[in-house]
Amino acid sequence: MEIMRIVVTGPVGAGKSSFIRTISEIEAVDTDRKATDETAALKAKTTVAMDFGRLQFGKNVALHLYGTPGQERFDFMWDILIRKAHAFILLVSSHRPQDFRYARRILAFMRYRVKIPMLIGLSHADNPAAWPMEEIILALGYLSPYNRPPTVPVNALDSASVANALAVLIEAYAREQVAELSRL
Amino acid sequence: MGINVNKLEMTLQQFVANASNVQGAAIVSPDGLTLASSLPGAMDEERVAAMSAAMLSLGERIGRELNRGEIARILVEGEQGYGILTSCTEEAVFLILADHNAKLGVINLEIKNVMGELRKQLLGVAQPVSL
Numbered sequence: 152m153e154i155m156r157i158v159v160t161g162p163v164g165a166g167k168s169s170f171i172r173t174i175s176e177i178e179a180v181d182t183d184r185k186a187t188d189e190t191a192a193l194k195a196k197t198t199v200a201m202d203f204g205r206l207q208f209g210k211n212v213a214l215h216l217y218g219t220p221g222q223e224r225f226d227f228m229w230d231i232l233i234r235k236a237h238a239f240i241l242l243v244s245s246h247r248p249q250d251f252r253y254a255r256r257i258l259a260f261m262r263y264r265v266k267i268p269m270l271i272g273l274s275h276a277d278n279p280a281a282w283p284m285e286e287i288i289l290a291l292g293y294l295s296p297y298n299r300p301p302t303v304p305v306n307a308l309d310s311a312s313v314a315n316a317l318a319v320l321i322e323a324y325a326r327e328q329v330a331e332l333s334r335l
Numbered sequence: 336m337g338i339n340v341n342k343l344e345m346t347l348q349q350f351v352a353n354a355s356n357v358q359g360a361a362i363v364s365p366d367g368l369t370l371a372s373s374l375p376g377a378m379d380e381e382r383v384a385a386m387s388a389a390m391l392s393l394g395e396r397i398g399r400e401l402n403r404g405e406i407a408r409i410l411v412e413g414e415q416g417y418g419i420l421t422s423c424t425e426e427a428v429f430l431i432l433a434d435h436n437a438k439l440g441v442i443n444l445e446i447k448n449v450m451g452e453l454r455k456q457l458l459g460v461a462q463p464v465s466l
Contacts, residue, residue, distance in 0.1 A: 180400070182392035184365040187426075199367050200389035200396075224367055224385040 155208070156215045157320065158232050160257055161242035162250040163221030164193040166274040166307030168202050170242060171216045174313045175204025190222065197221070201228060206317075214317065223253075226260065233261050238268045238324045240316065242305065243291070245273045245281035251290040258291065268327045269300045270320040276304035343371040343456055346449065354445040356437035358416070361430045362423060362453065363387045370427060370457075387430045391420050421446055424457050 159167045172179045182200035190197045202218030217232045219225070233239065239261060243254045261269075271291065275281060282290075284302060293299045301319050306312040347360045351373045361372035361380060367388030372380045394409040411418040416434040419442065423429040429450060433442050 180396060182389070182396055184367075184388065184392055186366050187364050188366065188368055190366075197366055199365070199385075200393045220389075222367070222385075224381050225389060227382070227386060228389055 153212050154215055155212055155237045155321075155324070156217065156235055157317070158217050158219060158236040158239040158261075159202075159242060160219040160229065160233075160239060160261065161221065161272075162244065162247075162253050162257070163190050163197065164247070165221065165242035165244050165250070165254075166305070167218040167221065167242055168198055169307035170240075170272075170274075170305070170313055170316075171202045171204040171218045173308055173310050174206055174317065175216065176207060177205045179204040188222070199225065201232060208317075208321070223256075229257070229260055230264065233265055236265065236267060238270070238320050239265075240270045240272050240320060241291075242272045242274055242307070243287060245276045245284075245287060245304070246278035247275075248282060248290070251287065255291050268320065268323040270316060270323060271300055271302040272305035272316050273302065274305050274307050277306070338370075338457060338459060340371055343453070344373065346452055346456065347371055347373040350431075350445070350449045354449075355441065356416075356433045357431055357442070357445065358434055359432040360449075361387065362457070363428050363430065364426060365391070365428060375432070383430065387420055387428055391422065391428050394420070417442070419446065421450065423450060424454055427453075427457050429453060 159170050161167055168181060180203040182198055183196040184199045186195060186197040198218060198220045204216040206214040208214050219229050219232055241254060241258055244250055273284060273287060288299060288302055301323050303316050303319055305316045351357050351360050359374040361374055361383055362370040363384035364370060365388055367385035369380045369384040374380055374383060390409055395406045398404060398406040409420040416432065417437060419431050421429045431446060
């Protein structure tokens with residue numbers, strides 16, 4: 152049995168915990184605590200260590216999903232989790248442009264540590280205030296239309312949507328592996 | 336009555352100064368924000384607070400999943416000493432750092448003693464105000 156570790160990261164309230172809870176086959180492990188900082192305006196509880204979920208993918212692969220806390224004061228958890236990851240998802244709320252810069256910072260943090268396949272998941276894409284996908288990608292720093300990571304809208308509460316995002320990520324991962332093999 | 340942060344810090348400072356082998360102490364919220372601290376100079380209290388919260392929440396989760404019941408204390412023992420996390424009130428976690436010469440029995444007693452005082456100061460606001 153092969154284990155593939157996927158990290159789900161992104162700003163506060165992007166839907167990281169929901170994402171994992173929605174797709175996990177086991178009861179997702181969470182470390183939610185009552186929020187007392189500015190997060191409290193957004194939601195009552197916030198992740199302080201990590202979320203964990205598991206999903207059987209095909210016969211031989213088990214996906215282990217790790218969700219990070221959103222706040223930067225927990226960046227030591229980002230570091231711990233990303234170092235062992237095979238791929239990661241950056242979840243960004245489409246309707247909170249004030250988060251884009253911060254999402255970019257998280258992206259830089261991860262990119263600095265690992266070179267692994269990634270996916271940008273745009274949550275809350277159905278919100279009337281949501282930005283168009285193209286503009287969000289630009290705001291995240293991908294100015295050139297080439298070499299962009301795959302980007303999909305994600306509804307973290309809908310299992311089909313979450314499964315689709317994971318499938319796209321795994322495809323990217325597989326492509327990366329093939330590319331690596333052909334380089335050898 | 337509100338929380339008197341100065342008094343809280345003072346209590347921590349006195350604790351760190353008087354308890355033998357204790358190098359630092361902090362009170363943090365369960366979501367990782369500092370309420371009061373008296374830490375060695377090089378330590379960033381924001382990080383310490385976040386780490387304490389993460390540690391305690393994982394510890395509590397382990398306690399639950401492995402049927403260890405309510406977590407009273409989490410202890411990290413390193414070459415340079417101890418880090419001990421104790422749940423103080425519903426809204427506060429108490430962290431102390433002690434050097435490697437510390438005797439655990441004494442430290443535990445010290446924690447117990449100061450905890451009474453900390454609880455009293457912290458719960459001053461948690462209780463409903465009757466008008």
